[in-house]
Amino acid sequence: MRTHTDYLWFHTQKRQEFVRITDDVRQIVQASGVRDGMALVSAMHITAGVYVNDWESGLIEDFQVWLEQLAPAGLDYRHHQTGEDNADAHLKRTIMGHQVMVPITNGDLDLGPWEQIFYAEFDGRRRKRVIVKVMGVA
Amino acid sequence: MRTHTDYLWFHTQKRQEFVRITDDVRQIVQASGVRDGMALVSAMHITAGVYVNDWESGLIEDFQVWLEQLAPAGLDYRHHQTGEDNADAHLKRTIMGHQVMVPITNGDLDLGPWEQIFYAEFDGRRRKRVIVKVMGVA
Amino acid sequence: MRTHTDYLWFHTQKRQEFVRITDDVRQIVQASGVRDGMALVSAMHITAGVYVNDWESGLIEDFQVWLEQLAPAGLDYRHHQTGEDNADAHLKRTIMGHQVMVPITNGDLDLGPWEQIFYAEFDGRRRKRVIVKVMGVA
Numbered sequence: 001m002r003t004h005t006d007y008l009w010f011h012t013q014k015r016q017e018f019v020r021i022t023d024d025v026r027q028i029v030q031a032s033g034v035r036d037g038m039a040l041v042s043a044m045h046i047t048a049g050v051y052v053n054d055w056e057s058g059l060i061e062d063f064q065v066w067l068e069q070l071a072p073a074g075l076d077y078r079h080h081q082t083g084e085d086n087a088d089a090h091l092k093r094t095i096m097g098h099q100v101m102v103p104i105t106n107g108d109l110d111l112g113p114w115e116q117i118f119y120a121e122f123d124g125r126r127r128k129r130v131i132v133k134v135m136g137v138a
Numbered sequence: 139m140r141t142h143t144d145y146l147w148f149h150t151q152k153r154q155e156f157v158r159i160t161d162d163v164r165q166i167v168q169a170s171g172v173r174d175g176m177a178l179v180s181a182m183h184i185t186a187g188v189y190v191n192d193w194e195s196g197l198i199e200d201f202q203v204w205l206e207q208l209a210p211a212g213l214d215y216r217h218h219q220t221g222e223d224n225a226d227a228h229l230k231r232t233i234m235g236h237q238v239m240v241p242i243t244n245g246d247l248d249l250g251p252w253e254q255i256f257y258a259e260f261d262g263r264r265r266k267r268v269i270v271k272v273m274g275v276a
Numbered sequence: 277m278r279t280h281t282d283y284l285w286f287h288t289q290k291r292q293e294f295v296r297i298t299d300d301v302r303q304i305v306q307a308s309g310v311r312d313g314m315a316l317v318s319a320m321h322i323t324a325g326v327y328v329n330d331w332e333s334g335l336i337e338d339f340q341v342w343l344e345q346l347a348p349a350g351l352d353y354r355h356h357q358t359g360e361d362n363a364d365a366h367l368k369r370t371i372m373g374h375q376v377m378v379p380i381t382n383g384d385l386d387l388g389p390w391e392q393i394f395y396a397e398f399d400g401r402r403r404k405r406v407i408v409k410v411m412g413v414a
Contacts (some may be wrong), residue, residue: 001277003413005311036141037273038178044388046295046329052236053184053228058216061234062225063374066209071342079336087338090329098328099377101178101237103271105143110269112182113368130336131386133379134160135412136273137141138344175399175411176316190374191366193323196354201370204347205410239316239375241409245279248407250320271334274411275279 003055004032004134010048012124018060019119021050021130026109026130035107037136042099044131047089049096049122055116067092089122096120104136142170142247142272147197148186150262156198157257159268163240164247166270173245175274180237182269185227185261187234193254205230227260234258280308280410286324288400294336295395297326297406299327302385304408311383313412318375320407323365323399325372326368331392345370365398380412 006028008021010132021041029039045131053059070091077087101116119130144166146159159179166178181188191197208229215225238255241248257268282296282304297317305315319326329335346367355362376393379386395406 001413005312005379005386012274038271040379042377042379044391046390051232054217056220058219058267059225059228060189062215062217062229065288066229070208070346077338077340079332080328081331081334087335091333091338093343094327094329096232097235097373099202101180101239101377102289103143103178103180103269107272110143110271111266112184114184129388131379133314133381133386137139158280164394174281176409191370192355194355194358197363197366199354200367204367208346234370235373239318239377241281241316241318241407243409246410248281250322250405252322253320268303 001061002034002136006132008130010119010136011127012121015124017121017124020116021053021119024130025117029109029134032105032134033138034134034136035138037104039102039104041091041102042115042131042132045128046055047086047093048128049093049098049120050100050130051096051118051120052100052115054114067095072097089092092122125135140172140274140276144270147258148266149265150259153262155259156264158193158254159257160255163255167242167247167272170272171276172242172272173276175242177240177242178233178237179240179255179275180269180270183266185224185231186257186266187231187236188238188268189234189256189258191251205233208233218246224261230260265272271276278412278414279308280409284404284406285397286397287359287403288397291400293397293400297332297395298393301393301408305380305385305410309414310380310410310411310412311414313380315378315380316409317376317378317393321404323362323369324404325369325374325396326376326406327372327394327396328357328376328391330390343371346371362399368398
C-alpha cells in the first residue's frame with residue numbers, strides 16, 4: 001500500500017474566484033505511483049471549497065449568483081463582531097462542500113465525461129492551501 | 139490491502155427520481171472481499187447526487203419540494219445560453235452532495251439504524267453511472 | 277496497512293447543539309497507530325451532521341440562524357405524517373454535510389490553521405453515534 005501527499009497553493013486576485021484543478025490533481029496522482037485507490041482533495045482554509053461540477057463559464061456564474069442569494073455578503077453576521085467581514089464566505093463554502101474523494105483506476109482519475117474538480121475561493125487575495133492525499137496500490 | 143471497483147447504471151423514467159441503492163452497494167462490498175475499510179460511492183454525472191438519509195417517502199417528497207425552492211427549475215440561468223436547460227439540476231445535486239464514503243466493518247456496511255444510501259437523479263431519462271470503489275483489508 | 281474503528285457517543289441537552297470533536301478524533305487517530313492515511317468521521321444518525329469550520333461562537337450562531345432560514349422547523353412537512361416532527365433536522369444536516377475525511381500526516385491530523393471538526397446535532401436529547409474509521413500505514 002502506498003500513500004502520497006502534496007499541497008496546492010492559491011493566491012487569487014479577486015475575493016471570489018473558481019479555479020479548475022483537475023489537471024493539478026491528476027499530476028499529483030500520477031507522481032504518486034498509485035494505480036488503484038483514491039485521492040482526497042480538501043481545502044485547508046475554512047472560507048474556500050473544493051467541488052466537482054461542469055467546466056462551463058455560464059454555470060460557474062450561475063453558482064456565484066445563486067450562492068449570493070443563499071448566503072449574502074454584507075449582512076450583520078455575529079461573526080463580524082470579531083472584526084472579520086467574511087461570514088458569508090464560511091456559509092458559501094459549506095453549500096459547495098470543502099472536499100472531494102477522487103477515485104483512481106488504472107493510474108488515472110476515474111471521472112465521468114463532464115466531471116471537473118474546482119477550487120472555490122470566497123475570501124481570497126491571500127495565500128491558501130489545498131491538500132491532496134493519495135492512497136492505494138501501485 | 140485490497141481494492142475493488144464496480145459501477146452502477148441508472149436510466150430513470152422521470153427527470154427527477156430518488157433511488158435507494160444501499161443493497162447494491164452492499165453487494166459490491168461483499169463481492170470485494172474487503173472486511174474492514176471504506177467504499178466511495180460517487181455519481182459520475184454532474185446533474186445527479188448520492189446521499190445518505192431516511193427511506194421514508196414523505197421525507198423524500200420534502201427533499202424534492204425543498205430543493206425546488208432553493209434551486210428552482212426554469213429560471214433564466216446563464217448555463218442555458220449553451221442550449222442546456224438543466225442548470226437547476228447542477229445546483230440541486232450540489233445541495234444533496236454527489237458522493238459518500240461508507241465505512242465497512244466485519245465485511246458489511248457499518249451504517250446507523252436509519253442510514254440508507256440514495257442515488258438522486260435531477261436530469262434523468264438517459265444512462266448514467268455511479269462508481270463504487272472499495273478499499274481495505276480482507 | 278492498518279485500519280482502526282471507534283465510535284463517539286453524544287447525548288446533547290438541547291435539541292440543536294454544535295460540539296467540537298477535533299481532539300476526540302485526534303485521540304482515536306493516535307490510538308490507531310496510523311502515521312499516514314485518512315480518517316472518516318461520519319454521523320450514524322440522519323438528523324445530525326459532521327463538518328469542518330471555524331471554532332468561533334459568533335459564526336456558530338450565524339450557521340444556526342442561517343439554517344433556520346433555509347430549512348425552517350415547524351412547517352407542514354410530509355414527513356410529519358409519520359408522527360415525526362424533525363423533517364427540518366434532516367434538511368439542515370444535508371446543508372452541513374454528514375461526514376468528513378480527515379487527512380493524517382506524520383501521525384497527526386493534517387488540518388489547516390483554523391480547521392476544526394464539529395458534530396452538529398439537530399434533533400438531540402437522545403443517544404447518537406459518530407463512527408471514526410482510520411485507514412493508512414503505520
